[in-house]
Amino acid sequence: MxxxxxxxxCKSFEKTEVLKDISFSLEEGQALSIIGSSGSGKTTxxxxxxxxxxxxxxxxxxxxxxLFDSDDAASFRDSEIRKKRLHFGLVFQSFNLFPQxxxxxxxxxxKELLAKEQPDYKERKKAVHEEIRVLAExxxxxxxxxxxxxxxxxxxxxxxxxxxxxxxxxxxKPDILCFDEPTSALDPELTGEVLKVMKxxxxxxxxxxxxxxxxxxxxxxxxxxxxxxxxxILEQGTPDQxxxxxxxxxTRQFLSRFMQG
Amino acid sequence: MELMLEQxxxxxxxxxxxxxxxxxxxxxTLLGAVxxxxxxxxxxxxxxxxxxxxxxxxVWIIRGTPLMIQLLIIYYFPGLVxxxxxxxxxxSGRFLAASVSFIFNYACYFSEIYRGGIQSVPVxxxxxxxxxxxxxxxxxxxxxxxxxxxxxxPPMSNEIITLVKDTSLARIIALQEIIWAGQxxxxxxxxxxxxxxxxFFTAVYYLIFSGILTVLLGRLEKxxxxxx
Numbered sequence: 001m002x003x004x005x006x007x008x009x010c011k012s013f014e015k016t017e018v019l020k021d022i023s024f025s026l027e028e029g030q031a032l033s034i035i036g037s038s039g040s041g042k043t044t045x046x047x048x049x050x051x052x053x054x055x056x057x058x059x060x061x062x063x064x065x066x067l068f069d070s071d072d073a074a075s076f077r078d079s080e081i082r083k084k085r086l087h088f089g090l091v092f093q094s095f096n097l098f099p100q101x102x103x104x105x106x107x108x109x110x111k112e113l114l115a116k117e118q119p120d121y122k123e124r125k126k127a128v129h130e131e132i133r134v135l136a137e138x139x140x141x142x143x144x145x146x147x148x149x150x151x152x153x154x155x156x157x158x159x160x161x162x163x164x165x166x167x168x169x170x171x172x173k174p175d176i177l178c179f180d181e182p183t184s185a186l187d188p189e190l191t192g193e194v195l196k197v198m199k200x201x202x203x204x205x206x207x208x209x210x211x212x213x214x215x216x217x218x219x220x221x222x223x224x225x226x227x228x229x230x231x232x233i234l235e236q237g238t239p240d241q242x243x244x245x246x247x248x249x250x251t252r253q254f255l256s257r258f259m260q261g
Numbered sequence: 262m263e264l265m266l267e268q269x270x271x272x273x274x275x276x277x278x279x280x281x282x283x284x285x286x287x288x289x290t291l292l293g294a295v296x297x298x299x300x301x302x303x304x305x306x307x308x309x310x311x312x313x314x315x316x317x318x319x320v321w322i323i324r325g326t327p328l329m330i331q332l333l334i335i336y337y338f339p340g341l342v343x344x345x346x347x348x349x350x351x352x353s354g355r356f357l358a359a360s361v362s363f364i365f366n367y368a369c370y371f372s373e374i375y376r377g378g379i380q381s382v383p384v385x386x387x388x389x390x391x392x393x394x395x396x397x398x399x400x401x402x403x404x405x406x407x408x409x410x411x412x413x414x415p416p417m418s419n420e421i422i423t424l425v426k427d428t429s430l431a432r433i434i435a436l437q438e439i440i441w442a443g444q445x446x447x448x449x450x451x452x453x454x455x456x457x458x459x460x461f462f463t464a465v466y467y468l469i470f471s472g473i474l475t476v477l478l479g480r481l482e483k484x485x486x487x488x489x
Binding site: 050051052082085088090096097109110153168169 | 392
């Protein structure tokens with residue numbers, strides 16, 4: 001059973017059509033890579049899944065629950081959207097860590113705010129706080145940041161910041177974790193350390209959607225690849241199908257440019 | 262010189278009373294204008310266009326005219342035009358009118374500083390909060406606010422130091438603040454007349470007070486240096 005089903009998503013900004021009839025599905029535990037040149041709509045697609053943009057038409061379903069349906073106005077409501085967002089996590093290209101909090105606090109903040117909405121929060125305050133701290137520390141250790149928990153973002157390298165951001169997204173246990181060009185702001189050395197933890201996540205069967213320009217990574221780690229061009233999904237399949245036996249001339253053209261470099 | 266020393270206790274006593282009124286106006290203005298400025302800032306950033314335009318026009322009028330005119334109009338207008346002196350008589354009425362004028366005027370200046378501060382926080386911060394399931398008010402209070410405060414401390418310090426000296430404008434409606442108290446000895450009061458030196462003393466009060474504020478605000482700025 002597919003964990004995520006996306007059907008006929010279209011999105012325009014003013015008169016520019018950015019997404020044209022996007023449909024795909026994703027199985028639980030799979031890692032999906034979305035590749036394509038800049039401006040092909042990859043980022044907008046991720047932003048639609050995270051409800052940062054509202055599609056003009058189409059449906060989004062997670063675990064058979066309809067999260068978005070352009071024909072159903074009820075799915076636009078703010079309070080609803082907030083809950084639905086939690087099915088997805090998003091790691092940004094520019095990290096967007098909260099600068100006034102330490103690495104540990106960054107990971108804990110959202111989870112603590114959500115815990116406060118639980119009816120039994122007042123009685124269990126201390127225990128809940130402790131649970132969240134233990135979880136956050138565990139995640140940061142997993143990201144190789146055991147000795148960086150008390151540091152503020154400006155004291156961390158870009159690669160460390162991005163790993164904190166990944167831990168922050170994981171803390172809410174999203175069904176699907178999205179990455180929007182997570183290494184594009186990093187130099188090659190730092191890129192490696194971020195890709196390494198992402199690879200580990202894939203090996204642990206974390207369901208992921210990764211928008212990336214790292215072709216080798218997309219080919220080696222993803223179980224499924226989508227090639228987007230000019231707002232369309234031009235080709236999709238296993239890495240082998242897309243990278244080695246692409247049907248479309250445009251895909252081969254795009255890949256050859258990357259593979260040479 | 263001997264005469265001056267003789268008059269000194271009377272003058273100091275009188276200036277102290279005046280300065281207390283200055284301080285009162287200063288703190289009441291801050292207490293009112295700091296939160297009201299935030300309300301105005303949200304008004305001018307409102308997605309509801311008419312409210313946005315209305316707020317911008319009000320801010321334009323308040324910032325575009327002298328505070329002294331605003332003081333005169335707010336104090337005298339109700340009494341002269343409607344025959345209803347809403348502020349009540351005496352010093353307490355003048356203080357009330359002065360407070361309203363100052364709070365409103367300073368709130369408008371503060372609102373523009375706040376707006377700049379809020380808009381200078383990258384959109385990514387709000388988006389990160391949203392995807393983490395935070396509500397807009399949680400994002401404002403837990404994420405944006407402190408980053409905004411950090412950015413507005415220098416321009417706010419500037420305004421606050423200006424406010425210290427602007428309180429003297431309340432002299433125009435005869436509020437008995439420190440300038441009024443000092444000036445009294447030029448005209449003649451408590452047996453002292455034609456004395457200009459008390460005016461120099463008032464300046465010392467302002468200098469010391471703004472000096473203290475500069476140090477305190479500088480400390481606040483340092484305190485927020487822990488993040489970038």
